[in-house]
Amino acid sequence: MVAGKGGVGKTTVTAVLANAAANLGLRVLVVTLDDRPGLDVLLGGSPGDGASYDGDLVSVGRGDSGTGSIHLRTLSASEALQDYLATQGLARLAKRLVSTGVVDVVASAAPGIDDLLVLGKIKHLVGLAGPDGPHDLVLVDGPAAGHALSLLRSPANIATTVRGGPLRSQAIEVRDMLRDPNRSRLILVTLPETTPVNELLETMSVVTDSNGDIAMTLGPVVVNGVDHAPDVEELVASGSAPTGELGDAARFRATKCAVHRREVARLDDELGGAVLSLPHVARAGLTHDDVSYLADIAGSHEELL
């Protein structure tokens, strides 16, 4: 699961990792919990192909093995709930339970129930085979950080509030899946600036606490948008940047690069090196070419993946 605060480029990173994994020959299923128009294109699908986000094949890996592929699927809380009610023999009542507000009351009586059902559905997808064979990797473009925590806490919460029955067993199975480092990893995404890095370190200590509600193992931490221009920094340091717009631009860039280097180093120190830096791409709306370029960089750090 990929998680990070709003604006850090979580969806881009999901696309980059999916492409990198497909290039390594893995069959990847990308699951998005929000409608993310354009995600299919970032993953390598052609615009206008009209991927239904329903488990469709969007692209194939570029690796030598020829086995890599990316499938894409949206998963919503209401879909997960309807499915769950159906498995409990309540399919015919489902609509009425929602419209009368019974579901609201139940959701408040056992908060996190909707989150748990989404995770349960993901667990179901992990076991499921795609059209071209079983998925090797299910990559979830998670919700923004605040909600990601409540999502990941939901199994432990439900296992405590609900003292018996099918929901409790579901909660325990999902919790065990998330806590097993061989099955699940959490990939945190951040930007190379002070506040995002501080927040990432706080989130990290919460999610990895083995006595906590979540107790997951981290995958690599991804720092997105890292700028690196040693030649410009050197030029500024040597005092050869003139006054005026040329010099202002050089000084701005050099200062920024220094901040980025400092923040990446701080994370590296805290994490003992498990940091994947993705360079800043000077474009507002990323294209699949940009994603491919970043995926090659990610792929060159195979040890982290």
Next chain:
Amino acid sequence: MARQAGPMRTMIDSARVLVCCGSGGVGKTTTAAAIAVEAARLGRRVVVITIDPAKRLADALGMSGRLGNEPIRLDLPDDHPNDHRGELWAMMLDAKETFDDLVRREARHSRQVDDILGNPFYVNIASRLSGSQEYMAAEKLFELRDDDRFDLVVVDTPPSREALDFLDAPKKLTNFLDHRVYRWLVAPARGGLKIVNFAAQPILRTIGRVIGADVLADAVDFFRAFEGIEDGFRDRARAVDRLLRSDETKYLVVASPRSDTVNEALYFTEQLGRAGVVTGGLVVNRLQPMFGRGSAKSATANARRAEKDGDATLALLHENLARLRAIGEAEEVSIRPLLDRLSDVPIARVTQRADDVHDLQAVSEIGTSILAG
């Protein structure tokens, strides 16, 4: 410096309540704080309601470790001798505590307070029901609007993709508390029975089997304890709703120059419009500064020329300028749809600093540049 107030300043001057809304990660909390600082310097008595401020911002404002659910007074930066010197207050919303206060105020006797506050189902609703945080932000805003100490309430809203989460929160909560289900669950108690008969309700029996009968029993107890104060809650929610939609409440949309956050800001604007609320202004945060008036293309041409002339340093400088301008130009393309949509409201553009410094001075400069618009 007696300059005429610009449209942003005029808009904020006319507001009693200023709601900052936008998706997560666009700098909403900083924007709310920056406006509060500047408005206080211009003579207003301001209180800012923050939601989970980053530690650095809390440090910058001198509120680390001091903020709770009650406003505290903060020091203003004091390097402006011409300031009119209003007051700056801040608080950090605690949704659960705000809800508790509301129950205490509306309850008819202390036993009712104890019954409600001690109920596990209530604790879930107050801290985790979707919309509770939004409603409590609105409730707090309403409370502070009537507090004589303040003449401007600035609110940072919980991160959300839905502007309506905030605007609809009062209605949503009262609907929940007032729901048919609730009457249906409580009905047997009205008939004089002490215990709800789950067996008599097949759906309840099924639900009880799935989530546990005791959990459901807590819910029934809660609704029963709540009986008699729904009217008070409903009246209060109506008053809050009126304030959220009144002319003295202005909505400021906050965005950053990325195509995804711009799309979310457009969506927010549309939702506000649909709810019959006018967007009062737009703040675009974190823009990269523009270096000169030239284009990325001209800088690239200059780099090529310098290369041909064998001046590697000059080529590098132009190359760098071209890159930064390309980012600036891409940002302009990203925010264009938002600027076009909101062309009739005041717009403030806030440029990012390269050094990532975030002290009171930096926050105050952001406020100054917003209100200068």
